[in-house]
Amino acid sequence: MEINGLPLHPLVVHAVVVLGPLAALAGLAYALLPRWRWLLRWPLVALSVAVAISAVVAVQAGESLLDARPELEPLVEDHEEWGELLRTWSLTFVVDALLAAWALGGPSALASGRGARETKGVLGWIAMALLVVGAIGLLVLVFLAGDSGSRAVWGQ
16 A cells, blocks of 8 residues: 555554544543533544544555565564554544543533533443543553554664
8 A cells, every 4th residue: 555655554654643642632621521522522523533544544554564565574563563452442432432422411602501411321421431541542552553663663
């Protein structure tokens, strides 16, 4: 997988590196700041989907790059494992974000109060906990996958 002769993997990875922390921070803010939920609901969902798609494409492009250059296998072994875990985690984060967007309510920014939603009881607390854990895990895994990839490219 290439674009103008450049391997796609290092190009797509940058989307994961940028969108992953943004999605995680949006998730933490959505879970912990009810007054901002009206503003963060759809950006959270969009960012979580975008980072998941980027992670899936990054893993596929990385596998393609490894097929084309098998001599890299020993160098990228750790990075490959962290990247695959990040892909799986980002896909579960989409589910966390969708559940939270549905289950967690909050006040509206409108003066009339229209659009305010109630949090759905115990399910709301579960959604909040899953979103916080998912966001923290996403931040950690983006760091670990990125760090192992940079070590593979630039040396230890």
